[in-house]
Amino acid sequence: MEKIFDTHAHYTDSAFDEDRETLISSLRDKNVSLVMQACTDLEDAVKIQALADRFDFMYGSAGVHPENMGDSLPEDLYDRLKKLAEHKKVLAIGEIGLDYHYEGYDRQAQIQLFRMQLELARELSLPVIVHSRDATEDCMNILREYKPMGVMHCFSGSAETAREVVSLGMYIGFTGVLTFKNAKKALRALEAVPEDRLVLETDCPYMAPVPFRGKRCDSSMIAYTAEAAGRVLGKSTEEVLKQTFENALRLYNMKKEG
Numbered sequence: 001m002e003k004i005f006d007t008h009a010h011y012t013d014s015a016f017d018e019d020r021e022t023l024i025s026s027l028r029d030k031n032v033s034l035v036m037q038a039c040t041d042l043e044d045a046v047k048i049q050a051l052a053d054r055f056d057f058m059y060g061s062a063g064v065h066p067e068n069m070g071d072s073l074p075e076d077l078y079d080r081l082k083k084l085a086e087h088k089k090v091l092a093i094g095e096i097g098l099d100y101h102y103e104g105y106d107r108q109a110q111i112q113l114f115r116m117q118l119e120l121a122r123e124l125s126l127p128v129i130v131h132s133r134d135a136t137e138d139c140m141n142i143l144r145e146y147k148p149m150g151v152m153h154c155f156s157g158s159a160e161t162a163r164e165v166v167s168l169g170m171y172i173g174f175t176g177v178l179t180f181k182n183a184k185k186a187l188r189a190l191e192a193v194p195e196d197r198l199v200l201e202t203d204c205p206y207m208a209p210v211p212f213r214g215k216r217c218d219s220s221m222i223a224y225t226a227e228a229a230g231r232v233l234g235k236s237t238e239e240v241l242k243q244t245f246e247n248a249l250r251l252y253n254m255k256k257e258g
Helices: 020-030 042-054 077-084 107-124 136-146 159-167 184-191 219-233 237-251
Strands: 004-009 032-037 058-062 090-099 128-133 150-152 171-174 198-200
Touching (some): 004 198, 004 219, 020 032, 032 042, 032 219, 032 237, 077 107, 090 107, 159 171, 159 184, 184 219, 198 237, 219 237
Parallel strands (some): 032 058, 090 128, 171 198
C-alpha cells in the first residue's frame, strides 16, 4: 500500500497517555510515513516538539486553538509563538481559527486571536492550519483578507465554500467523516476539490472512520478514508494515498522523500 501522510493529528491528547510511545512506534509498520501534529496551545506546543524530537517522522505546528483561549492570554503570546516556531520541525501555525459551536464563546476575542496568528504566519512565511466550526462567514471573510498559505482542516462546509477556499490557494483536509453514512455534504464538498488540493487527516484520537467509528483513531486508519474518497473520485485507494501524500508535502513545504 502507498505511504500515508496524516496531515492533522493530536498524539499529545490524554487518550494516548497509556500507550503513546508504543502506538507511535508501531505506525511505521502500518505504512504511516509522516505525521503533522496540530498544536492547541502553548503547553501543547512543548509536548509536540518533544515527540517530534523523539520520532523522526513526526512534525508539528505552533498555535492557539480558539477553544483554548481561556480567560486570558499572555501579553507576549505573539513573541512566544514566534519562538516556538523556530523549532526545526515546526512547519505551520495552527491550529487556529474560529469556533462558535458552544455557548459563551467570545466572537471578537476569537477573531482578534485568529488575525494575530495569521499575521505571525505571514511574517514567518509559514502555512496555517485553519479550524472553522459554525463560523463560516466570519472565517471566510478573514481568509479572503489574508489569503494565507495553508489548509482548512476537518472540512465541514459546503461544496461552494470548498471551491472558494481552493480559489484562495489553500488545501482542504478531510477526516474519517467521509466514511460515515450521513456524509453526503462532505462527499459533495470532496467532489468540488481539485485532486492537487486534497489532503487526508485523522484529527486523532477523534473522527475514527468506519469500521472504527466511536473508537480511538490513529494515523493508520487513513487508508479507510482514502478508500471512501476513491469511490467518489473514481480512484483506487493507492492512487488517493499517493496523490494526497504529494499534496501534503507541498502544503507543508517538505522535500519529497527518496
